[in-house]
Amino acid sequence: MIYLFLAEGFEEVEAVTPVDLLRRAGAEVRTVGVGGRRVTGSHHIEVAADLTENEVSLEEMEMMILPGGMPGTKNLEKSPMVRACLNYCAQNGKWIAAICAAPSILGHFGLLKGHKAVCFPGFEKELGAAEVLKDPVCVSGKIVTARGAGVAVKFGLTLVEELFGGERSRKIRESIQCI
DSSP states (O other), rough: EEEEEEOOOOOOOHHHHHHHHHTTTOOOOEEEEEEEEEOOOOOOOOOEOOGGGGGOOOGGSEEEEOOOOTTTHHHHHHHHHHHHHHHHHHHTTOEEEEEETTTTHHHHHTTTTTOEEOSSTTGGGTTTTTTEOOOSSSTTEEEEEOOOGOOOOOHHHHHHHHOOOOOOHHHHHTTTTTO
């Protein structure tokens, strides 16, 4: 199971795009509302999450995704469930993905030590001990980070490639005319 966490003030493009692309690839993805099932993004788009935090199953989790946006990133970081899921993923070799400002959460929790990472410009100092790159998307071990909304499709396709291989990612890329 892949869980994408939504907190008040999340960046809509960074949340919906990877969910869409992963579902096209056949992944089982559930959105998780932090603080409730209905969550409003930073651009005032309300989303009905599939689950609430209380319905997350650590044992079923293979990947977690954190979209950025403000104050969404700060609200994600405050969540005990997000922290528990991050710890679970880190301790059990599960995938962690974060885009825009959200990689700062990984930096604050010490999860980027020994990893390469990217983030939205201006958040580099929040990445802790990470080697900060300028690439649009970065894969370092089981951690995937991306710079922002403008690379949400590349971020989603990278997640598809890591989980399902290059051929499936290529087919989706072609089907959405991302050539």
